[in-house]
Amino acid sequence: MNIGIVCYPTFGGSGVLATELGKALADKGHNIHFITYQQPVRLSGFHANIFYHEVRVPTYPLFDYPPYETALASTMVDVILNNDVELLHVHYAIPHAAAAYMAKQILAKQGKRIPVITTLHGTDITLVGRDKTYSPVVTFSMNESDVLTAVSDNLKDETYKNFKIEKEIEVIHNFVDVERFHRQPVDAFRKLISPNGEKIIVHASNFRKVKRVEDVVSTFLLIQKKMPATLLLLGDGPERTHIEDSARKCESHNTIKFLGKQEQMEDILPIADLFLLTSEYESFGLAALEAMAAEVPVISTNAGGLPEININGYCGFMSDVGDVEDMSKNALHILQDEATLRKFKENALAQAKKFDIANIVPLYEAMYKRVI
Numbered sequence: 001m002n003i004g005i006v007c008y009p010t011f012g013g014s015g016v017l018a019t020e021l022g023k024a025l026a027d028k029g030h031n032i033h034f035i036t037y038q039q040p041v042r043l044s045g046f047h048a049n050i051f052y053h054e055v056r057v058p059t060y061p062l063f064d065y066p067p068y069e070t071a072l073a074s075t076m077v078d079v080i081l082n083n084d085v086e087l088l089h090v091h092y093a094i095p096h097a098a099a100a101y102m103a104k105q106i107l108a109k110q111g112k113r114i115p116v117i118t119t120l121h122g123t124d125i126t127l128v129g130r131d132k133t134y135s136p137v138v139t140f141s142m143n144e145s146d147v148l149t150a151v152s153d154n155l156k157d158e159t160y161k162n163f164k165i166e167k168e169i170e171v172i173h174n175f176v177d178v179e180r181f182h183r184q185p186v187d188a189f190r191k192l193i194s195p196n197g198e199k200i201i202v203h204a205s206n207f208r209k210v211k212r213v214e215d216v217v218s219t220f221l222l223i224q225k226k227m228p229a230t231l232l233l234l235g236d237g238p239e240r241t242h243i244e245d246s247a248r249k250c251e252s253h254n255t256i257k258f259l260g261k262q263e264q265m266e267d268i269l270p271i272a273d274l275f276l277l278t279s280e281y282e283s284f285g286l287a288a289l290e291a292m293a294a295e296v297p298v299i300s301t302n303a304g305g306l307p308e309i310n311i312n313g314y315c316g317f318m319s320d321v322g323d324v325e326d327m328s329k330n331a332l333h334i335l336q337d338e339a340t341l342r343k344f345k346e347n348a349l350a351q352a353k354k355f356d357i358a359n360i361v362p363l364y365e366a367m368y369k370r371v372i
Helices: 013-027 068-083 093-109 135-144 153-162 187-193 213-224 240-248 265-271 286-293 324-335 338-353 357-371
Strands: 002-006 031-036 050-054 087-091 116-120 147-150 169-171 199-204 229-234 256-260 274-277 298-301 316-319
Touching (some): 013 031, 013 087, 093 135, 147 153, 187 265, 199 213, 199 265, 199 286, 213 240, 240 256, 298 324, 316 324
Parallel strands (some): 229 256, 298 316
């Protein structure tokens, strides 16, 4: 099949999933055309049947805000016509679903039918899409998609609750390439981070307010009162400066390390003993799933779709949003006993395997064949 994939090219979950899906489909022999404004961060190396088409937005004095959606729709039309693309799979509703609808109508005038699949990922529905500035267009373009999917049951329910959806939403969960993340930790790297055998705790996010990274630091400090530990904070975003300033004021600031954006998460996660995710809301929790694939137990909140992947008392624990005392207590339960830690690590990997890429990609393939 010739498949067009439209996504944001950033470190966010929607861009990561879209890129990994495209790469997996290409490995199975399909031709994949990525359409976005820059090369996706997870798209590295040469792939014979992966093509990247950059959306260029000319600037004119007339426009205070360059019309990206219009440029995107025009690029979609050009790529589809010149590469015999058979369907468009757009990730994150805003503005991709609306641009896809426009492209679909333009192509229909030229006698070309192009089915559109829209995959909802989270804040496109729970935050941005609900803004009255965007809501009518988001609702319309979702309903006009040939197929509408969501990455969790929770997100499906949230979409029905907040929008007038006239069609079925199919749930295809996010996935992880277990083989990529499940590897032996590099001893030299671990000793560099933890020279005296301290437990290594990791958090990864885009440092937005919804991630509540301050709760990660607070939970870590409570853990550290009971046992030696080091915290690695991966990622970047609007809250990083504030969190970093707060961390520097702590007595144990030398044990809190900000590593910034990291493309090769599979090199870092395997050295961790625990993954912390304290978000106010997660539509799914892809970062937690990647940690599990690296055999790392997860301490998380019970918000959004997290209960669909983090099974309480099995591969980690969940607490109410903001309850750092409970999160630290659960973390210590896992970390203070090596046999318990080993069991939770084994369970984390077993849970991740349920969402392995080999199980999920065929669901998308079957959907593509159906709509074509």
